[in-house]
Amino acid sequence: VINGQKVWTSGAHYSDYGILLTRTDPSVPKHKGLTMFIVDMKQAGVEVRPIHQASGGREFNEVYFTDVRIPDSDRLGEVGQGWKVAIVTLMNERLAVGGSPGPDWAEIMAYAKEAGTMSDQAFREKLADWYVAAQGYKLTKFRTQTALSRGQTPGPENSIGKIITANHLQDICNSAIEMQDHYGILTDxxxxxxxxxxxxxxMWAPGLRIAGGTDEILKNIIAERVLGLPQDVRVDKDVAFDQMKSG
Known part of the structure; x- marks a missing residue:
C-alpha cells in the first residue's frame, strides 16, 4: 500500500504505467531498504497534476499516491534491492537526456551568418568551444554505443554528456537571444x-540540467566513478533512514 508524492514525472498525464521506487524498510540506510514496482497510473488513488511551465508546455507533473495497492507480482527486482534497479534506469535516462534535441553549434553559426555577427571575435571563440565540446561528446557516445552493442549497461560516462549538452544548449540559446537584441523576448x-x-x-534547457540528476549530482559521479577522486563527505551514509533528522 503506497502513500506519497513526487514532483516532476515527465509525461505522467499520458502514461498508462510508471515505475515507482518505494521505501519498504526504514530501519536501514537510505540507499538500502528500497523496492521498485510497476504502477498502473489509471488505478484508484493515483492523482496526476500537470505543471504549467515557463515555455507554455505541461510536460512535467506532480503525482500523488493515496493508499494505492500494488501486487507483489508487479515488483521489479528483489525486495530491498530497488536502488540497483534505479541505477540501471538512471544510466539509461541520462543517456537519453544527454541526446536531447535542440540547436547546437551548427544552428547558431548559421544564424550568426544570417545576422551578420560572425565577425565578432568573442562569439567566434565561443563557437570554437561549442564545436570542440560537441566533438568530444560525439566520441564519448561512440564508447557508449560500443558498450551497448556488447550488451553492457550504460556507464557513468553518460553523466558527462548530460552536463555538456544541457549547459551548452542553455549557453547557445542565450547567445542567440542576445544577438536578437530586444526582439529576443518574442517567442512567436x-x-x-x-x-x-x-x-x-x-526555456527548456534549465529542466535538462535537473532531469536524470542535477549538475551537482552528476559532477560528483564523474569525480568519484570516472576520475576516481575521493568521495564527497556524506555524514548520513550509514545512518538508518528512520534515524535521519527531518524538517
Missing part, C-alpha cells in the same frame, strides 16, 4: 528566426 514561431527554436530551447 511565425515571427522569429529559426521558428523561435532558440527561445523555446532556452
Amino acid at each position: 514561431s511565425d515571427r522569429m528566426p529559426a521558428d523561435a527554436i532558440f527561445q523555446q530551447s532556452f
